[in-house]
Amino acid sequence: MGRSGIITFKGNPMTLEGDDVAIGSIAPDFTVHYADAGIQSLSRDDLKGKPTIISVVPSLDTPVCAIQTKKFNEELASLGDKINAVTVSRDLPFAQARFCGAEDVSMRTASDYQSHEFGTAFGVTIEELKLLTRAVFVLDAEGKVAYKEIVPEVTEEPDYSAAMAAVRMLA
Secondary structure, eight states: OEEEEEEEETTEEEEEESOOOOTTSBOOOOEEEEESSSEEEEEHHHHTTSOEEEEEOSOTTSHHHHHHHHHHHHHHGGGGGGSEEEEEESSOHHHHHHHHHHHTOOSEEEEOTTTOHHHHHTTOEETTTTEEOOEEEEEOTTSBEEEEEEOSBTTSOOOHHHHHHHHHHHO
16 A cells, blocks of 8 residues: 655655654664675664664665765764664665765665565655655654654755754754
């Protein structure tokens, strides 16, 4: 069951798979994977104990996604280890690690390539493209959604100021 009228991609209406995640609700459980001496898994429960920002992008190999990831990496550096930060895409974990090395990004990247569980759970899979839409979620230390933005036009950047304000309130 898709949700229409929420996003466009290059002006074309798209459909999001999965349920809408409400602010104030506990974030859905998920498992994503990242490259670190092999493939490791990361779940919602692994992020509990600190506020978390989850930056969601279609692919790190596109200009706006690269800008978004580098911008959050830069903005979040001042918060140090007070928060968890992760960028989620469907890029393979090894491609994500390559991107981070080439772009000097220290923020963790994780992939929803294997089960597509994250995209479905958070309602951010673009049905027509099988990619994740551009979005930002901020979770409190208990895993409750404190902020979310589903960017209406996938090719545009998120509201960095609003996301960072939400993170700073929790850090």
